[in-house]
Amino acid sequence: MSEVVQAERGPPGPLISTRVAALEVRAPKRLTPLLLAAPLLLYMLAFYALPVLAMLLRSLGETEWTFTHYAALPTDTVFLKTFWNTLYTALIVTAGTLLLGYPVALALVRTKGVTAALILVVILLPFWTSVLVRSYAWMALMGRHGLINEALVAAGLVERPLRILNTPLATQIAMIHILLPYMILPIANALRQIDPSLARAASGLGASPWHTFRQVTLPLSMPGVAAGVLLVFVLSLGFYITPAMVGGPREITLSMLIAQQVDQLNWSYAACLSAVLLVSALALIGLFYRLPGIGNAFRMSAR
Amino acid sequence: MRDGASTGHGAAVALRGLEKSYERVAAVAGVSLDIHSGEFLTLLGPSGSGKTTTLMMIAGFEMPTAGDIAIDGQSVVGMPPYKRNIGMVFQNYALFPHLTVADNIGFPLKQRGVAKAERLRLVGEALELVHLPGYGNRYPRQLSGGQQQRVALARAIVFQPRLLLMDEPLGALDKQLRENLQLEMRRLHADLGITFIYVTHDQEEALTMSDRIAVMNEGLVAQVGRPEELYDRPASRFVAGFIGESNFLPAIVRGLEGDLVVAECDGTIVRAVCPSRPASGEPVMLTTRPERMRFIDAATAPETPHNRIRVTVTEAVFAGERCRYMLRTLDGTSIVLKEPSSAAIRRRSVGEQAEIAWSVADTILV
Numbered sequence: 151m152s153e154v155v156q157a158e159r160g161p162p163g164p165l166i167s168t169r170v171a172a173l174e175v176r177a178p179k180r181l182t183p184l185l186l187a188a189p190l191l192l193y194m195l196a197f198y199a200l201p202v203l204a205m206l207l208r209s210l211g212e213t214e215w216t217f218t219h220y221a222a223l224p225t226d227t228v229f230l231k232t233f234w235n236t237l238y239t240a241l242i243v244t245a246g247t248l249l250l251g252y253p254v255a256l257a258l259v260r261t262k263g264v265t266a267a268l269i270l271v272v273i274l275l276p277f278w279t280s281v282l283v284r285s286y287a288w289m290a291l292m293g294r295h296g297l298i299n300e301a302l303v304a305a306g307l308v309e310r311p312l313r314i315l316n317t318p319l320a321t322q323i324a325m326i327h328i329l330l331p332y333m334i335l336p337i338a339n340a341l342r343q344i345d346p347s348l349a350r351a352a353s354g355l356g357a358s359p360w361h362t363f364r365q366v367t368l369p370l371s372m373p374g375v376a377a378g379v380l381l382v383f384v385l386s387l388g389f390y391i392t393p394a395m396v397g398g399p400r401e402i403t404l405s406m407l408i409a410q411q412v413d414q415l416n417w418s419y420a421a422c423l424s425a426v427l428l429v430s431a432l433a434l435i436g437l438f439y440r441l442p443g444i445g446n447a448f449r450m451s452a453r
Numbered sequence: 454m455r456d457g458a459s460t461g462h463g464a465a466v467a468l469r470g471l472e473k474s475y476e477r478v479a480a481v482a483g484v485s486l487d488i489h490s491g492e493f494l495t496l497l498g499p500s501g502s503g504k505t506t507t508l509m510m511i512a513g514f515e516m517p518t519a520g521d522i523a524i525d526g527q528s529v530v531g532m533p534p535y536k537r538n539i540g541m542v543f544q545n546y547a548l549f550p551h552l553t554v555a556d557n558i559g560f561p562l563k564q565r566g567v568a569k570a571e572r573l574r575l576v577g578e579a580l581e582l583v584h585l586p587g588y589g590n591r592y593p594r595q596l597s598g599g600q601q602q603r604v605a606l607a608r609a610i611v612f613q614p615r616l617l618l619m620d621e622p623l624g625a626l627d628k629q630l631r632e633n634l635q636l637e638m639r640r641l642h643a644d645l646g647i648t649f650i651y652v653t654h655d656q657e658e659a660l661t662m663s664d665r666i667a668v669m670n671e672g673l674v675a676q677v678g679r680p681e682e683l684y685d686r687p688a689s690r691f692v693a694g695f696i697g698e699s700n701f702l703p704a705i706v707r708g709l710e711g712d713l714v715v716a717e718c719d720g721t722i723v724r725a726v727c728p729s730r731p732a733s734g735e736p737v738m739l740t741t742r743p744e745r746m747r748f749i750d751a752a753t754a755p756e757t758p759h760n761r762i763r764v765t766v767t768e769a770v771f772a773g774e775r776c777r778y779m780l781r782t783l784d785g786t787s788i789v790l791k792e793p794s795s796a797a798i799r800r801r802s803v804g805e806q807a808e809i810a811w812s813v814a815d816t817i818l819v
Binding site: 347352355356362365370 | 536539
């Protein structure tokens with residue numbers, strides 16, 4: 151429909167001439183994009199697509215084809231508990247980053263100059279430090295004699311140091327911190343693309359600041375929210391270093407289970423678990439595109 | 454909608470010494486203006502003249518640095534826009550892209566807690582009013598620019614505000630569409646009986662649509678008046694030059710004759726209308742419209758009091774309905790003259806010496 155409108159408006163002369171020009175140069179130019187992408191495509195094929203394929207094949211048995219690993223999964227209590235724990239952690243982390251990140255994205259977009267630059271630096275700081283370093287930092291903070299416990303005891307709020315490190319809470323806190331930028335940046339980007347005159351229009355039409363946010367800003371930022379949620383959730387599913395370092399020994403995640411199995415040389419079972427992780431992530435992405443509201447949001451952002 | 458028309462009187466707006474500065478640069482430098490109830494008033498001016506800033510202060514999107522805005526005698530400075538109950542149409546339409554046309558128009562009603570059934574009825578009526586019945590379920594992006602602006606207009610009047618502000622609403626549309634919508638806005642104004650404040654830089658648009666025009670320049674109101682007043686009696690050189698085309702003739706005051714000023718221009722005595730009383734010997738500028746001057750021959754001397762001057766034709770352009778001549782006086786002043794094209798009128802050629810005349814009533818001292 152918008153194309154029709156465009157065509158109606160556009161002067162017919164130049165339109166036709168560009169089309170003719172495009173036809174003339176199309177044949178030799180068609181290969182150029184492919185050639186430009188070729189090095190990366192080859193790289194991805196050799197070091198990503200083929201290994202993934204090899205892994206998937208290995209999940210079907212070391213010596214002969216079998217579905218035993220997959221068939222055993224529904225009754226495998228260790229797997230089920232781990233899988234649930236992984237999903238639960240991803241869910242909490244996603245919710246946490248969204249709740250903490252949305253206001254920051256809003257602040258980032260609504261401030262100018264030095265303040266905005268400062269907010270951006272604080273957001274991006276985690277990006278410039280390795281996950282390993284940050285996980286160690288969290289260990290130092292949350293340990294039995296870490297800063298948090300020392301402070302709580304010193305302030306007389308608790309009598310004995312709390313157990314924070316090596317609990318699911320520790321994993322969640324550290325992962326929320328590490329993944330926050332992945333939530334904030336897409337949301338800020340979506341917010342920045344909203345025409346500022348829309349908020350003015352809403353206000354002029356009688357909407358209070360809260361109603362303007364609820365009825366205009368929030369729905370129009372949904373493409374960013376969807377992108378952030380998807381990014382954080384999928385990244386959380388495969389997170390390894392942080393849960394391994396600060397997480398609890400009992401509440402392990404799928405990636406930790408895979409690492410364990412690899413250590414024990416259970417290659418085929420580890421491959422099977424990896425396949426489950428991969429399929430979960432893909433299924434989630436597919437589901438997101440199909441959800442009526444969010445799919446619409448994705449399309450709107452593409453407009 | 455119709456109920457609004459029968460009961461609705463437009464709001465009266467009073468601006469008093471309104472100022473707005475950005476980092477010590479004044480965008481609006483002291484505007485005082487009374488906008489009458491039910492009036493179609495246009496703020497006309499070049500870009501940077503402060504017209505849009507003035508409108509934004511009335512709407513509440515900008516805080517004045519000084520001065521007061523009163524709507525129906527009540528000061529609204531400090532009142533947030535959403536409490537002012539003013540309709541507003543933006544140049545870029547500002548339709549909500551995630552809402553259908555019906556939801557866009559229903560938006561102000563929803564904010565006012567109008568029940569859904571009533572909302573649907575009012576939205577339907579508003580769509581009829583802007584000639585878009587049946588478009589309720591579409592999204593703004595599925596409409597053309599002209600249709601989007603009609604939706605924006607419907608949204609701005611559906612809640613029956615007593616004041617409608619429009620910021621260059623037709624600026625993004627092509628000429629023909631603009632002329633159609635100009636007529637529709639005039640009709641809407643007559644139907645609704647509410648006050649319209651319209652901002653434009655297009656003098657033709659302002660002249661066609663407005664009851665009164667406030668010409669703005671450099672943050673101040675240069676002149677306020679009905680379109681014909683501004684055109685016939687511009688109060689300043691700026692207004693004479695900005696509205697329509699004007700000739701400017703430098704002259705020296707030689708005396709007064711009742712309401713008229715007698716001045717010497719290019720060695721000839723001319724008379725001009727003048728509200729002020731300039732002193733003899735003062736250098737002044739006289740202005741007159743190109744279409745109000747004509748060539749005269751000995752046989753066609755006009756009867757009404759007139760001024761005459763000798764010129765040389767430097768350029769002659771035939772433009773269909775009229776001929777446009779560039780002329781030069783002896784002292785080198787350029788003059789534009791527009792003459793209706795007619796087989797009965799002899800066309801002048803370049804280099805020709807001629808005498809032109811124009812009525813004293815059309816000569817203004819600015």
